[in-house]
Amino acid sequence: MTPGRHTARFRPPPGLANRHVQTLLPRLLPCREPTLAWEELPLPDGDVVELAWVTPSPEDATAPLLVLFHGLEGSVDSPYARQLLTAAGNGHRALLMHFRGCGRRPNRRPRAYHSGDTADAHWLLTRLRHRYPRAALFACGVSLGANMLLKLVAEDRANVLGLGGAIAIAPPVNLAASADTLERGFARLYQRHLLGALKAKVASRLVTGELPLSLTPADLAGFTTLREYDEAVTAPLHGFDGAADYYRRAAAGPLLGGIRLPTLILHADDDPFMPVDLYAGVELGPGIRLETARHGGHVGFVEWRDGRLDSWLARRVADQLTAWSTSLSRARKAISRSGS
Template sequence: MMTPFNPIPTARNAHLQTLLPRLLRRQPLFAPIWQAFDLPDGDFVDLAWTHHPEVGQPIIVLFHGLAGSFDSPYANGLLAAFKQQGWCGVVMHFRGCSGRLNRAPRTYHSGETEDARAFLTYLRQTYPNNEIAAVGVSLGGNMLVRYLADYQHDPIVSCGCAISPPLDLAACSTRIQQGFSRVYQAYLLRSMRQTLSEKLTRHQKVGRWHAGERPKIKTLFEFDQTVTAPLHGFDDAQHYYQSCSGLSVLDAITVPLAIIHAKDDPFMTDAVIPTSPLPANIDYQLSEHGGHVGFVTGSWRQPQFWLEQSVPHWLASRLCSSR
């Protein structure tokens, strides 16, 4: 079990918790080592390493959230915490999220596990003496849940952690269109529309959009309806949400997995909280406060990132080479 999360007493508000990491950490904590990793279909993803892995050193793979990257405060913060623990950390950027546009029209989504599988297979073959674990954040957390269920008989990773995963995609798509959460939606869409526009200068068609068009997408649902779903073989956004939500496949996971949620997450609703008994290998952590990938504790003078303390502590108790 993790130490319970207690927010800064005057910073319990969900939106404040969500925004504080970006306000407190404006620059990455370190400069990573970059590597381009070629995928089986001829495309590529970019990797950001803490350092080159040493023989026998655990490797912790981080899967970021929607429109995230190494520059996201949670990403470089967690990687720095992994390095401090004596491990090697690496962010596998999803296609087009590293600052370089990927080659194919194809992008990524909450249930796309093939790229993760290709990279994890590469790690197993290249570093056969290194134990591998994975951490997924937000969209990357749901993707990790789906990956562990899809590859339950050979997951490669020995344990994992999903932080603020949108385990019911339809409910989360509706929630982010309400109230102040629309601010987050607008922020995410700016980056996603820009990437889509750049793709349309290279490809004749991306999803339902054609070269020369200016995509006027106002909601994440519209993006999933016109880009994500048609690009990846789903009938529509609802089909994508139903097919890729992680909540229904938790029982299929066989390795130790921690799931961290906050009840006040402004990206989500109670629909993401499991109601059925979970298998013993899943450690479910539900906090009253924390926002979306926030979880800032301590004091205003000395704020602390609870995730950067709790996640490595939990992983250390599950990694064989850390015992």
């Protein structure tokens, strides 16, 4: 993988290049539903995250392993999650980690999750490294999960986690600018959808008094932007001094210059969740390959292939995982031969 800035080899089908069409098309694509096995992973603070494993899994203990982190209010049921897990499941042990409260049951502690919340992912990856010590370990994040993953990789400069590579799909590396973008034009419909899901989840916990917030259900119902929600809910729940402080401290953009781990970032210039100049002036570390497409929308990238609409994202991720796995396998064999 050659680091630096590159043009993605994505071409939208004729007539389907519009950013909103691309963003919404994945919901219409047929996709095989992966068979899942569920696991609750206890966390150090007494909470849990729910893991969804693709089954059957490879019997070989050295089979490469992929961990997927979803986007804001996503889950294993999100179209991109099904597509990516299905593609990666061919030869890989694959699972999705649900952020707190995004699985089948509410989480236990009086908190939720956010774009810079790397501790749970770090805990999971550490446990997986101990569980599968001979397997190559890869991670992929989508949107919010992609920003979180980039921040995690930047924090783990020595790669104590032992990752073989990371893939970040549509990461909002400038959280404040992305919040501004979602308040304009058609993007407000996406904001309304996301905000509705967040508010519905918090409303019931406000009624029961579970959350340490000076907020009434009426206050919550009156929020019309994600910035208002982050100011009143996300920030105080997770130790930030307001939304601006949260956006500044959780954004991965300022940290990208220090990343040396092989890291693929996939971005579309027309992503309606982000400003057009998202990566202007952003320093990329020596391990980063940024592939930018003119079109693709937000986590869209739907192409015409073999006579039907299909996910270019799933194909690109599968190709990268295969390349990394092959390279690591060859390196291990070379080391084994030299030591024999």
